[in-house]
Amino acid sequence: MRFFYRIFRTAIRALMRNVMRSALTTLGIVIGVGAVIVMTEIGQGSSSAVQATIASMGANNLLVMPGTASSGGVSFGSGSVMTMTPQDAEAILRDCPAVLNAAPVVRARTQVVYGNRNWVPLYIYGTTPEFLQIRDWTDLDEGEAFTERDVRNGSKVCLLGQTLVRELFGSENPVGKEVRVQNVTFKVVGVLTHKGANMMGVDQDDILLAPWTTIKYRVSGSSLGNVNQSAATANTDPTKQVNSLNQLYPSVNSTPYPTPSPTQQADTPQPVRFTNVDQILAQGASTEEVPQAIRQITTVLHERHRIKSGQPDDFSVRDMTEMTKALASTSSLMTRLLLGVAVISLIVGGVGIMNIMLVSVTERTREIGLRMAVGARARQILWQFLVEAILLCLAGGLTGILLGWLASLVFSWVGWPTETSALAIVASVLVSATVGIVFGFYPAWKASRLDPIEALRYE
């Protein structure tokens, strides 16, 4: 310990003897580390910005679909069993820490009418306000979104996508107007921003969003049968219809909820589901947490749907694998790029240190000879020069961190996305110390190998 204290003090004094040269020597490392810090901060910022952009395309979205119904070996395709409930969506949100948001979705496909125009949008979605957050669509062009309360009340309000607005209203302002969907009047409360086509080229603006309760109970009731043939045949009896609120002149006084038959109750010892939704849209807390979110959702739904291990699932969870892959490759590319820049600049800085240390050893040959003559051992000379190099690198590293940090402040002020990275700071301190050791060793070793007699006579 004392040994290192003395070496340290000697090295400090030697560096202080020539402050200017020491400062210039560290310049290489200062610039190197500064560049690393700036590059990492800007790079991380850009990478986050890119990731956020990709994520807004729905990379962290998860689609929970009901499973397939089958009858006598004929399967009806995914989404044909009606086991998914809005309560599942609530449970997923509540019990899955990796899930940020979950919204039930009820789909319908029918005509929307305004005045003398009509249009069949690609999507008529009944959902909750969370849907907008999940799809990163909370900025509205005009008006405002429907609320949780509208969902509870089954309010007849809706949001329109840009395509639908163009087709129905032309240049008119739709907010406050009323459109009809299967004879149900919806008040337009807002207009969604332009989102364009998705990766498959499907227009995402051709959409109508409304509270899921409204779509479910007032619009889609009978239209659901069109999608699901088996359900359609089963639903011909008006008493079995899930809802009848859309009928202006109801011929039968139907109960709002289906009553299970005694056989049904005996067969399925589950609480009766009042309502099913077509899918649940969930959002992972981040793109990295998507696999975790899938596992948690599976566990929660297994529990809720009483599916024992070994039994086939009555649902499936889909993620946007294609997009996640694109995201992962983007960020790993960014990381490698930054690493390359960092390594090159630090090597350049290190070579600079080595050069100056070699010059310093040559210039101080007589000093080394003298130190050896008065009793310094080779090891002590080696350590002195090594410690000098390490100190230079560390000082340069710290200055570089400060400068880099300031520079990235300036950059973020100018408007570049930057992100402070503690890892980059720690790594560059470690790397600059390592550079000091690696590039300081050769000159130090050279100094320690000097012959004191020749060193003393060196001119």
Add this chain to the structure above:
Amino acid sequence: MEFITLEDIRKTYKLGEIAVPVLNGITLDIRRGEMVALMGVSGSGKTTLMNILGCLDRATSGNYWLDGEEVSQLSSDARAMVRNKKIGFVFQNFNLLPRTSALENVIMPLAYTAQELSDREAEKRARALLGLVGLGDRLDHEPSQLSGGQQQRVAIARALINHPPLVFADEPTGNLDSRTSEEILQMFQKLNKEEGITIVLVTHEADVAAHARRIIRIRDGLLDEATSHERMPEALPA
């Protein structure tokens, strides 16, 4: 009691294939408290002999006892320890650390001593030594602010910091004018007389050698017995 004993010291340098003998068997005794001048023309081997005596170099063959210890076969680290403890060096070109105060220059060798001195003690000792060489008022001056004679005094103080029993002075007056040379040489005499330090002056000038009590001449790698002699103290110039 013999402080330094050399027995048939030989040194041969190898220049490629050719072996160049420099010292051809030197046998020599120096007693504790002596002041010796080592003389010889350049190429005579006196510098090589001084390097071997100063434990900076190893003889090719022969034995060397310094203060009762056989040092001719020690490793370089062990020789560094011996130099640190027992030998002080004064050089022709002073060899002070540039941009470093006189005080720091004197303290410098203490960084390599085995036994630890506190900073305050080290400074106290350095102050005392600088006072002894007459530079008590120039402690904070850097070498560039000191005259040649003053620089050499700092070097002498540095040589004495570890209280060595032996001081080598390699042409200590070579870079000084005659008046300053005289002062420096008198200082060596004083140290020899008052502190009992054994001093070996390496020089080629007869009037410098005249300050020593005993003169050893080297010629062609051998002791020149005929001209080596001990002078009477009375013969010293005043």
